[in-house]
Amino acid sequence: MTVEEQVMATEAGAPASGVRRRRSRREEILEIAVGLFAARGYHGVSMDDIGSAAGVTGPALYHHFAGKEAMLVAALMPVSDGLLAGGRQRVAEHPDNFRAALESLIDFHVDFALANPAVIALHLHELDRLPEEPRRQIRRLQRLYVEEWVGVLTALHPKLSAGEARVLAHAAFGLMNSTPFLGGEVDRQRRAALLRAATLAALLADPDD
Template sequence: MSPNAAARTAAPTRRDQILKEAARLFAERGFHGVGVDEIGAAVGISGPGLYRHFPGKDAMLAELLVGISGRLLAGGKRRVMETAGPPEAVLDALIEGHIDFALDDRPLITLHDRELDRLRDSDRKLVRQLQRQYVELWVETVREIHPRAAESEVRAAVHAVFGLLNSTPHISRPATLPGRAATAALLHRLALGALDTLSVPGGH
């Protein structure tokens, strides 16, 4: 079993459980619509018991949003380093990694869109810094594939692809989808199609 597979199958810690339920509840009801007692009940402990793990809801929100930005960047760097072959293979790996996030962590996408401004300035700046570094991984890879495209166009296209992939919280209920693998394949084709427009003079 690979280290990544082992990490995926490892039993979640109590902190992990708390964060997962906090993300779900915050996404469903909004940050201010959820109390500490509700988060505690979701993981089978008392509300005050949460304070052994986190000083409060603000700390949970910060760890969720800073944490996912850090994991995306770390995962992207790993994929760039470990993927053999041409830049097209690296791009495929980056897209696959982001699709895994977009399908498996939908509440965090909603949370980021709605609650990022609630973070204290230092945490919000850290999230933005990590995100900029993640964007650069994509921009550098896409520019290798489309060297004639203007950097501004490449950057805009990468952000557009993120918007496309991060639309998963708005997709129909999972029961109506064609299955995870088919949905992932569709998102992959759409992402590549969007970036392929960079090879067309004038973008059309």
């Protein structure tokens, strides 16, 4: 199951497994808003723009969201929760095989990055638009997710310090999170294979060579 499906299941109170449920109208509106924010920037999009694109009148739109800020929180917070939960799950599935754990983490993140380029663009460019408390919570979730990677990397490379492993983890995220900037000249399956192979090669290389 992809991160996107896990997040949607979590929002609905359903388990993060099984058949994907039908999206709610709220989720459809949020997806449209995320796409507009990613394409035009947060300040380049009005609530009227979102309502028009979603075919929703003003009062109906405000029934689902108090405003753009609430949409941004709704778009970013569940994703950070989902990444952390998914990362922890994949590490736990391979307690004695750190190479397998790393490969599973990479597969997981590449699937997320390919499925959610607009959300990645929001994280890169619009996170600071959030109020202090949700921004702090998201940053905390992100740090915890990074630490899942750090644990695996330091197990694979015993000479690596935690700080050095964080450098490598963030470099890997930069590679995998390049999906908002990739064109469509390479099909999705091949893009996934290239991102996985490049990230794995970078993280398996001996840093002291």
